[in-house]
Amino acid sequence: MRMKKTKSVFELRLQEHFGVSPLELPVLSEEFEAHDQVNLQVALDAWLSAPGRSSELIGIRGTDSWCKLTITELLRAYPPQPELGPVQYANIELEEGRIITCICKGLLLLRDGNRALAALISVADSLVGSGKVWVQVMARSREDAGQFLGEIRTSMRERNVYRGRIISLEAGFHSLRVRLHQLPPVSREGIILPEGLLERIERHTIGFARQAERLRAAGRHLKRGLLLHGRPGTGKTLTAMYLANAMRGRTVLLVTGLGQGLVEYTCRMARALAPATIIIEDVDLIGQDRALECTNPLLYELLNQMDGLAEDADILFILTTNRPHVLEPALASRPGRIDLAIELPLPDAECRRRLFELYSRGLPLERSDWEPLIPKTEGASAAFIRELLRTAALFAADRGEPLRVGRAELEEALRELTIRGGLMTRRVLGFHIEEAATESSATG
Template sequence: MAEPGKVTVEILGTDEYEAKYGESREPSALSIDRINELFHEFLLAVARPKRADSDGSRDLAKRLRDHLGSAPTDRPVVKTAYAPFDLPNVHLALERWFAADGRTHELIGMRGGRHHGELTLGDIIDAADRYDRFVVGAVDYAQLPISPDAELACVSCGFYLGTDGEERFAVLLRGPQDEYGRNKVEVEVLASEKEFADRLLAEVDALIREHNVFRGQVLSFEGSQFGHGLGPFRFHRRPGLTRDEIIMPSGLLERVERQVVGVARRRERLREAGQHLRRGLLLYGPPGTGKTHTLRYLLSHLPQFTVVILSGESINAIGPACALARMLQPALVVLEDCDLVAEARDYGGGEQPLLFQVLNEMDGLGDDADVAFLLTTNRADLLEPALAQRPGRVDLAVEIPLPDAEGRARLLDLYAGGLGLGQDIADEVVARTEGTTASFTKELVRRSVLIAAERESARTEARDVREALDELLSDRDRLTRRLLGVPGTRDIEDEEWTED
């Protein structure tokens, strides 16, 4: 007798076969049939070794068969897919769906097949049934952020063995697996009737929309899935800026507020009058004048808005950003420094700049969409031709200028009001900082405090401010001034070229 786990192959002639098995066949037919039979036994022994669990508790196919009451391969499979960053939404939606009265589920995991991400549920069941390639194992979880301060353990690979009344079914949830090339969330339902599976997926999708974890959040696209954050997203705390913290020429902030916040507050009146809610605002001006600061102020006064921030190359994600904004409206899509892509080409190699794709996405949302777009740029001259060729997407363009004398005095009071510097030094600073930016004033105050700290002083005095101002206005800090957005600042190389 052969040892357990081994296959013995006998080569018998016709006479020997008749003596052993009591039957006669043609030599050629006998050899082929018997060899085929033995080879099949050999493949099963190699591909399906004896289980370590004598009770079959890890047999995935048996577990599914026992739960369903019939062979899994006899049932239809219906599947759907979501973006990779939607795993928390899908996980929570399934939890909510199963929590309804009359429904139960058991969650089990799966082991085996390193590249199971490439297989469908049907493939997995077939491989588990025929070759034991997959067995019951621990459920895989992914710890993912769902807000700036909270994380959620989400099922990233698991079977829900569910019941709904008399219906018995299985749901396979798999999250993205970048190492295997599956950049999506997949949900597959194995049920006795396709109609039941369709209805389950439709109800889960409705729950995803109703309880979306992104709703009312401030998000930014990071341009990569491998850093901190959820998929390509990073969560941000909503700012809490007041009007007193925004320094602008008289009437300017009111125009900006009316375009973004005012429409949000009067949306019902506008709809009744047949007016669209979609709007676009362009903030332009030199670096450091406060465009981003103005954006932060607007976010402070739009607490119910979902905000998606795109910057630089992440503007390539304008399609998913607009889809998210459409689903989670009211929403604000922010395109920071969009002049950086004004000359970029799209992936299709066409002649239109990426900015045209952005503008087309804006137009494609429809007039009834409660979505605002806010674009910022340091180079309005680059954007103007594109905007002129795509009219109507941006309804208001507002220049954020360099602060005048009154503005610089208010900025100094904002950043240094608690230092008690006195009016004389304040007037001196205002007089000497003509043509500088809000960022320059903020850095001036920070450097003044640092100089005072280095000389072990308990308070910042006028001489500290003068020393800091002398440094920032000196030749050695030309590049610093340039980085703080002060226009007209030339570095040493510029002067050398000019002299030549």
């Protein structure tokens, strides 16, 4: 039996829109990453808001939700034919109070003066399909369709909602996802380091960023890398967060657990969103193969990608590690990717005093209460001292009101953390007394 051929409702609508049969018109397609869906929507909204433009949005029913949809499919003359249905949207929340409603499946009939265009948007289900955004543009000529897509692409770049924000990239089922972050505020005074060290770090990062235009004009390269290394709990993460906050206006890409392919994509995204800072925490752990500790393919890929970026791209890399020796072979074979390596040392007596002052703020503690602990905490990290004061306050709180923290509570907390807590607690919090005696301290 021969199936009866009938014009689909979409063929009729497109014919009416273009004034000619859509079967004769060219279609241009483009695929966008899932996280660009919101940028696509922003660009479409901006296109439509220009004078002389109008649109009609039609929903589609009766197609598989996990695949990308084509205009050809909408023009099917045989059953099962897609039918008119509800437009499908998704709300994408960028930050609190800013939600962008994006079209997930729909046909836009666009008019710009007497130019007619149609754009079919479909997002493949991210669980079953690719999660990518598929756009097909139909126009009276290929040039028309190409020009429209070009305008949209430029507008997406210019209005990119991720520019200047703090984002991380994550590998989803089939696609990359972008998450927006808020960083805890870290004040300069909250970072206790030996005299002059933070200034050196700032000169290489904030100072560079401030002078970017002058340096570029003078033909200096802007791409640069900073490696912060040191024992656990010495403030590498804290410093990186401080720098990210202090350079607002730059896009910050936070990278943890780099997967294959993510390195390249992160760099590509940083270039598109420059000026940008890429923060890679615990870089020794990326793509680590325990059996082959010294041959870390992802680390080499990262260094190659850093190399591939244009010299004048204003991209700053901040890497942190507890184990700089793991990076040494890779860095030695790729010199120049990191221009500054700084060790954040365990606090000396003077820094420990400043740490006691900082972290006893708000507690009824006198200097004479904690001064005797300065020699006893030789080898302790900054994080350890913070935890010591917190534990002392907890002990005091257990004893009831009013909160009385004194020498006794501090001594008790020190015993708790170093002796009763055992080696594990000491390691985690960074108390390196006996380790310092057996291991040479890491240097880079």
